[in-house]
Amino acid sequence: MSDLVTVEVxxxxxxxxxxxxxxxxxxxxxxxxxxxxxxxxxxxxxTLLRLLAGxxxxxxxxxxxxGLDPARQRDRLCARLGFVPDTPDAxxxxxxxxxxxxxxxxxxxxxxxxxxxxRTSLGVPANRRLRDMSRGExxxxxxxxxxxxxxxxxxxxxxxxxxxxxxxxxILGCVVRALEVGTRTVLVSTHDLDVAARLGDHVAVxxxxxxxxxxxxxxxxxxxxxxxxxxKGMFADVVRGERT
Amino acid sequence: MRLRVDTxxxxxxxxxxxxxxxxxxxxxxxxxxxxxxxxxxxxAAALVNPNTVARAWRDLEALGVxxxxxxxGVFVTEGGPEVARRERRKATLAALRVAAExxxxxxxxxxxxxxxxxxxxxxxxxxxRREAKTGGPEGKGxxx
Numbered sequence: 001m002s003d004l005v006t007v008e009v010x011x012x013x014x015x016x017x018x019x020x021x022x023x024x025x026x027x028x029x030x031x032x033x034x035x036x037x038x039x040x041x042x043x044x045x046x047t048l049l050r051l052l053a054g055x056x057x058x059x060x061x062x063x064x065x066x067g068l069d070p071a072r073q074r075d076r077l078c079a080r081l082g083f084v085p086d087t088p089d090a091x092x093x094x095x096x097x098x099x100x101x102x103x104x105x106x107x108x109x110x111x112x113x114x115x116x117x118x119r120t121s122l123g124v125p126a127n128r129r130l131r132d133m134s135r136g137e138x139x140x141x142x143x144x145x146x147x148x149x150x151x152x153x154x155x156x157x158x159x160x161x162x163x164x165x166x167x168x169x170x171i172l173g174c175v176v177r178a179l180e181v182g183t184r185t186v187l188v189s190t191h192d193l194d195v196a197a198r199l200g201d202h203v204a205v206x207x208x209x210x211x212x213x214x215x216x217x218x219x220x221x222x223x224x225x226x227x228x229x230x231x232k233g234m235f236a237d238v239v240r241g242e243r244t
Numbered sequence: 245m246r247l248r249v250d251t252x253x254x255x256x257x258x259x260x261x262x263x264x265x266x267x268x269x270x271x272x273x274x275x276x277x278x279x280x281x282x283x284x285x286x287x288a289a290a291l292v293n294p295n296t297v298a299r300a301w302r303d304l305e306a307l308g309v310x311x312x313x314x315x316x317g318v319f320v321t322e323g324g325p326e327v328a329r330r331e332r333r334k335a336t337l338a339a340l341r342v343a344a345e346x347x348x349x350x351x352x353x354x355x356x357x358x359x360x361x362x363x364x365x366x367x368x369x370x371x372x373r374r375e376a377k378t379g380g381p382e383g384k385g386x387x388x
Contacts, residue, residue: 034293169291172291173288173291176287176288176291176292176293176294177284177287177288179287179293179294181293181294181295181298193251194251194252197251197257198249198251198257198291198292198293198296199292199293200293201293201295221256224254225254226251226252226253226254227251227256227257228251228252229252
């Protein structure tokens with residue numbers, strides 16, 4: 001594995017009013033690897049991802065993504081970073097095709113053939129408006145359009161929440177195909193330990209406002225316990241440690 | 245070949261993929277010189293990180309079942325089927341031992357366990373004939 005780091009966070013803090021939700025958070029994501037982000041409800045996983053995408057401004061600390069400061073150099077970062085939020089944030093009145101055309105105009109690296117192929121293989125209706133789509137369809141539409149500009153960094157915020165089993169498997173397949181080992185750096189936040197066990201090169205647990213633990217998957221799942229069980233044990237360990 | 249990974253199994257995901265390929269090679273579904281799917285294809289089928297498949301391919305190469313050829317992919321070796329059969333025999337014998345130990349722990353008499361095993365062998369007459377054709381069970385290969 002490469003020693004290069006694509007995402008580096010140091011001493012990050014963020015607060016909603018007086019409530020500090022992230023405090024002294026450090027995180028380094030090695031280039032070309034996939035990290036799964038676990039955390040209890042309300043642990044502020046979404047806030048962390050939004051900070052990395054430059055959608056929020058840190059109260060303290062530094063963030064470097066591809067050598068850029070997300071909050072200050074968001075325009076430059078946008079072309080190289082893909083972010084799929086937990087609820088679709090594209091314009092609800094746009095169809096997938098319109099969204100594709102809009103993004104193509106704004107992304108120099110937009111690959112229309114790839115976006116169309118992803119949309120077709122996932123069965124995303126091209127002419128339906130996002131607001132009229134089911135949760136599964138909307139997630140697929142967001143994923144297909146996000147991957148269309150071949151981002152070097154991919155941030156996925158709980159893409160598997162509220163999906164039926166078929167949509168779940170289709171989206172998991174799409175995410176697996178999107179993992180480009182060695183080149184694309186991926187951070188996936190999820191509550192689904194099966195997904196975590198399948199996707200992660202590394203597992204990180206967000207608790208108490210910082211990354212309480214980050215280990216290679218092999219280290220998280222040593223011993224004879226099934227991988228999912230091992231992850232659950234590690235997660236419970238960290239969360240309990242924080243609450244006592 | 246069915247590349248399925250179950251994260252609730254004690255076997256690690258990459259070992260489960262090794263197991264599936266060994267099964268396919270041992271059964272003749274994948275013959276010597278057959279090409280394995282690419283890492284990307286296999287990862288998409290098993291729904292796992294491509295690194296997990298790459299690790300499985302490395303382990304299979306270390307066993308001598310497959311070999312990577314620069315630029316053209318990963319292929320089953322000439323001796324692959326024999327190695328795969330030997331590995332499968334080792335694994336199934338280990339499973340049989342575990343089952344026997346469990347049966348004894350559950351309170352069955354050793355005679356009952358032996359009798360049940362003998363009956364299973366007799367019932368599967370076809371299986372034993374098949375084994376005889378491929379050279380019979382290897383006592384040495386199965387014990388460690």
